[in-house]
Every structure is written in C-alpha cells, then in structure tokens.
Amino acid sequence: MFNRLVINIRTLTPLWTGGLDGTMDRIHETGIIGSLRWWYEAIVRGLGGSACDASEHTCSFDMKKYRESKAADECQRLRDAGLCDVCQVFGATGWRRRFRVSIIEDRTRLAWEPRDKALNIRPPERARGWYLLPGYVGTLTMIFEGEEKIISLLASLFLWLEKFGTLGARPQLGYGAFRILNRGEVLRSVRKWQWNVLRSTNPDRDGKDKAMEHPDLRRFLFFRYEFVPSRPGWWTMVPGIGRVGSRVQLLVFQLGMVPTTPALKNEWRFNQWQGNQHDELEIFGTLRPERRRGRISATWAYRKDKKNGVWFIHGWAWMPKEEKLAEHLWKILTNAHIWNKVLGVEGKLTTFPSQRWEEHGYNTVRRFLQEGLDD
Ligand SMILES: [Zn+2]
Secondary structure (H helix, E strand, C coil): CCEEEEEEEEECCCECCCCCCCCCCCCCHHHHHHHHHHHHHHHHHHCCCCCCCHHHCCCECCHHHHHHCCCCCHHHHHHHCCCCHHHHHHCEECECCCEEEEEEEEEEEECCCCCCCCEEECCCCCCCCEEECCCEEEEEEEEEEECHHHHHHHHHHHHHHHHHCCCCCCHHHCCCCEEECCHHHHHHCCCCCHHHHCCCCCCCCCCCCHHHHCCCHHHEEEEEEEECCCCCCHHHHCCCCHHHHHHHHHHHHHHCEECCHHHHHHHHHHHHCCCCHHHHHHHHCECCCCCECCCEEECCEECCCCCCCCEEEEEEEECCCCHHHHHHHHHHHCCHHHHHHHHCCCEEEEEECCCCHHHCCHHHHHHHHHHCCCC
C-alpha cells in the first residue's frame, strides 16, 4: 500500500540541483534526493544508527542473509542482510530506493538570465571573490510515494530542513532555503510515526570518535540570525554587493533575497580566523589542489513574507575534529557583533545547541529534530 506526500515549496534562496555543464537547465530530482540523503546520513549518525560512507558504496543487499536473519525487527533483518539504516531508505546495490519522487508542478525560473552568467561578489581586498550562478526560484510541487513509514520520515525531514537546513546542492554558497506552503498537510503525514521510525542500533555506544569522520548532527552547530533593517537600502553597504548593486536590486525587489553569504564568509575566514593555513583550509575549504568543501553553510538573507520587514539567515557548521579549532570556530560563529558589523544591521542571533555541543548525545539530537515538527 503506497502513501502519497505532496510537498509544495517556495524557494527563499535559489535552489541548485546541478546540471551537465556546471550550470542549471532545470530542476533535477537527483539533486534533491542527494541532499535528502546527505542530511539523513547526518541525522542517522546523530541518533546512533548505522550509516555507511556513501562515496564508498559499501552496502549491498544479500537475500540469503536476509532469509537467514533471526531478527524479529525488519530494520535489523535488513542490517543483517547488509544494508545500513540510510541505504535501507535510499537504496544500495540490490536494493531499490524506498520512495519515488516526481515534480508535478514546476513554476520556477532562473533567478537571473542567462544561466551561465555568474554574479561575482567581491568584497574589498579579495582578488576574485565568489561567483554565484543563477539557481531556480519560484514554487514547486513534489510528490513522494512509498510506504507509510517512509513517507512519514520524508515529511519529518522536510519540516526539519525548512527550519534548519536546505534543499539541493551548494548550501555553502547559500542556496536551497525554502518554505513549505502546505505545512499542515505535510504535518499530518508525520503524526503517527514522527522521528520514532529511527532507532539507535546500539544506544549504549555513544561513539563520539565516529562523529568526527563523517557528518553527524552531534557535531553540528546551527544558527539563525534575524533582523529588521532600519533602512531599506541596508544591503547596498554589505561588502562586495555595491559593485553589482543593480543586479542585486532586482533580487531584493522581485524575490526578497540578498546574497550575503560571501560577505559573511569573507569576514569569518579572512578577518576573524587567525590560524595556520592548514587549519584554514580544513574549516573553509579550497578548490586546489583538490576540491574540499568548507564546513560552514549560511543561506543568503531572505524574507519569508513580503508584508513584514523581517529578514533571516540560517545555516550550520560541521565542527572540526580538533577541539581547539572547534572552539575557535564556535566563538566566531556565535558572535553576534560580527554579524551585525558585516551586515550593517542590529540582529538577533540564535544558536542550536545554545550551549557547547560536547554534552550532546543522541537524546538531545532527537529533541532537536522534534523542533522541526513544532510550529
Ligand atoms: Zn549504506
């Protein structure tokens, strides 16, 4: 028996799902699924479940082992058959993904034209700056189909991502913030199961060391910054924006979004971070010699509602292994004065967890996930 979940979203910052030549030609379902999987992995690890390293494709389904498993619990049988908790849902060799997704209504367009024209945000003192390609903006309706439990899980995930995460690729550049337009309907799909579908493989083992190697919610800092600017043109003073002001102006008036991510990253990386280059690359990423993703993602500034004047930025950081670095990064990101200075506004910064994350175990992660379901 298949259940359906209809999710109707509006983009708050451009959605990026990739394409063949490095630009976007349309919204690709694979880019959406890829990001759901990435988050699901971090969540499963954060709750003590099993998650393989997706880049290594270690899971594969073995029918013989499945039949031989003595476990009463279906999840455990699937684990015995060679599937981690993530692959059980998202698929692996010999095991199909447990849900189907299709985009049934796509009222999106490129944030600007043409699709290979980058917006170059170059804060003072930077030689190159950041190049932002147009992602897609507008409203989008997706349909997910699968068993009730899986549908409940996806609904929980979307509700949580709306508040704390992003959808699609390039979150480091601020893409992928969205709003669910049919929230009540999505909530109804999670009533029965919520996050309880997910159980720890081994709740006794807190495996902090494992949390270091792969994204794990226990090592994430989430932040939300909100502000009501006192001047309508606040964004013209954000470092790097003035040079491309007329193009950004269109984004502000038509879409209620401002690409503030480069200015914040520039400040954090080049003005606040005082450390050796090795550590800097570890935190902020690099393109050379090989591409390494930065650990910090912050959305562009966006307005959820054109009628009120509140702007938001949200995002997260995956904390590095070394405590000294993590502590340093924590201090920088949780300092509201830095945010205020860069954006030239007076805002309110909230972080999750509000205290240091060392104390955070599976239960706090579970509570945090539950917040996604609250109004
Ligand atoms: Zn797996």
